[in-house]
Amino acid sequence: MILLSCTPILYISNDMKHLIIALFLVLITTSIRAQDEETAQIKQIFDNALTHQEAYHNLEYLCNEAPGRLLGSENSLKAIEYMKQYFKALGVDSVYLQEFRTPAWKCDTSSVWIIPQSGKPVMLHTDALGPSPATPVEGIRAEVIEVKSLDEVEKLGKEVISGKIVFYNRKWNPAFIRTFEGYGNAVDQRAHGPEKAAEYGAAAVIIRSVTNSTDHFPHTGNTHYPNIKIPAVAISTLDADLLSELLQKEPKTMAKVFVDAEDIPETITYNLIAEIKGKEKPEEIIVVGGHIDSWFNTPGAHDDGAGVVMTSDVLRIFKELNINNKRTIRAVVYMDEELYQSGGKAYALMVKNNGEKHYLALEADAGAFTPRMFTINASEETVGRIAAFLPYLKPYGIDEIKAGWGGVDIGPLKELGVPLMAYGTDSQRYFDMHHSANDTFDKINLRELQLGCGCIATLIYLVDKYGIE
Template identity: 45%
Template sequence: MRILKSTMLLFLLLTFFNVNAQTDEEAIKEIYKQSLTNGKSYDWLNYLSTQIGGRLSGSLNAERAVAYTKEELDKLGLDKVWLQPVMVPKWVRGYKESAFIESGKGKKTTVNICALGGSVSTPALGLKANVVEVKNFEELKALGKENIAGKIVFYNRPMQADLISTFEAYGGCVNQRYKGAVEASKYGAIGVIVRSMNLRLDDLPHTGSMTYDDLPVANRIPSAAISTNDAELLSTMLKLDKSTKLYFKQNCKQLKDVLSYNVIGQITGSEFPNEYMIVGGHLDSWDLGDGSHDDGAGVVQSMDVLRLLKESGITPKRSIRVVLFMNEENGLRGGKKYAEVAKQKGENHVFALESDSGGFTPRGFSFDCNDASFNQVLSWQPLFKPYLIHYFEKGGSGADVGPLKTETNVLAGLRPDSQRYFDHHHASSDTFDAVNKRELELGAATMTALVYLFDKYGINPITNEKQIKK
């Protein structure tokens, strides 16, 4: 009888652990099924992109997006939905920019440019001057004031094409866009033109943020991006004729800060309501396209995470929030405000996931966490294998969730295939028709699966020798 009881107990234990293993597989399978057959992310993105459009911080469209996403979250039957006030910068582009290259013989060739976000305008009649081409700030310094004063500096360092990670290629040249005007003004330049951050050759200028640091307003010079095709043309013409000039005119303006909002929705945890997990993207975008990939995709995927949990019959143990951050593109005010309020309230954010790399096919995640938590993630890899999710690496998470970082929590970033991302990033081609419905829905499901696992199992604390001694 004792042997029979022991055998039965062993059978029950094995059955229990087997069911538990199957439960995760089945739960994740249901999440993917719901997203691919009953997803809402694509419909939400359609409205956000085609009915509202580009959502520059401080704009009417940004406020319409706040109202729309709050209304949609209200419909999901969450435990709480609210708006978190945040003051944001208001920069306006004005009417369309214009530019042309003028050869030494007086021939004019029209080129495609756009003002960089935060730039001052040119004089009312535009700006025309000789051009100095450089690849980096070291070349700028080597030329010195005697060769730069009174001229337009043309930064022409392309993204490195042989890097498989396009974000690494972007990081390798974006400083010329962000700090180019500050550096050029030190040597008396009167304007800056920057090669667009784009791996392909096309006619689309790509905007993006730039800074003047603490440069006095009177010393600020206009800064614009030029398309990659026109950057190649300008470079060639300068090699043939050093007297080549560039004319450009832009009408942008920086206004006073205005009130806006982060949009937040919450499912309150059933067991650990004071442990918070968040998932989010940024609601603002640049104004040239409609912001579908950057970051409308992340917004709607994050919204759908909470809906998919409910539709899949999952009751979270921890409080899960969707946070739609305002002003990531030109200030990060939303992310900073959320972290500031969380700290004031003493909220314990154990996990945060951001989607801000486009709505392309998901490949996996990068994690900012300790080794114990990362090893836990690696143990979940077999659960993702059927969905072709294979990328689990330590690295960055996202700009908006970054301010929440502690020694023990886990920050993560969704990592889709990035090869086409910079074709659209900050350009007029970032539109709804560039987003594939199935790829977007796969991303939403992949995010939900990771949230489900971290909610179920929690995070592993640091267990190093120093902490054990304490």
């Protein structure tokens, strides 16, 4: 026997059909209209960013009137004061300084002379690493030992290294497509090379500049001294090649290293904070920012004057377009990312002590080149919600929004549970200039800088309006 299953048939009247269709069309129309309105608002943001040059002129001032903005320097304070007055002129809701104390370091001059076994001494293009100690007034003269890695120093041991000048000369690997990966693959020589050489009794250290360019610009940067401090300098890539070639011909070649620098036990400095209060949830704070300090040898156009002016421009755009932000939008101009990262630490401590709720923190510290991406250091769910904004940004050059790096200055906020984001650019030329005298205002492209202002402002607008919960 076969049993047949009977399913009741739902009868829908013509009137009901017409009502359902009408409701469906209303929903579709409403959705399209909302999307059109959003697209129009974002176009207004970019129209504003691309037709205004305040960020460009602010950067021009920072580079040309206050170069070498290293922590503790007069120009670092001059730059902070300039940006404070700029924010006040914008008419934002509040502008204030966050004072903090931190050790500092300064360098007046440095030099390296090659002293070959035959021929005349040759002066190289040199900058001290921070925070290198000074040499004696007469400098340090010793035989040069070339190595390609920290492991090689360990293998050679004290018997070979003691009393010598260690020369780290591992070249940047050009096979890395993403230049930040190439940098990460080579920077250990600068960051930890001097401390490793000091362990084995080296008198001083010379490093090949951490850059993929071949020129006469030395690139400075931070090195870590947990225990013994010895003088350390960077030489240009062309000079590194010259020294290496000479050592192959004359292995007993000597060098004379001179550094005039000093540690400063304590200095008073400031982060700068400006904000537009939220209209619905003012207690939830969205932070954007960059670091205003630069190394002593550079105007710091791409690193990171550009980050400061692009994130500051978010407040100008919101003000001029009368965007009614739900949450508080705060721009922070951080001091001291380069030496001790004390500004970011001081800011996070203030946030913790004040019991502030930070909804999101975004950092711009990758130059002012063509916009390419945003990266997110947060939970998988948060990454997914922010990545959903990509269709709005794709027409303006953003190809990716994905999990990744947050930033140095905002890094301490991670312990407070704050989602972190970084603005990313086409960085192929970034390390040609990074930490060198080559990082000048004339290397800034107005259009690329303006696009960066628009991309960051749009991302903040979307996060504020739609949330990331």
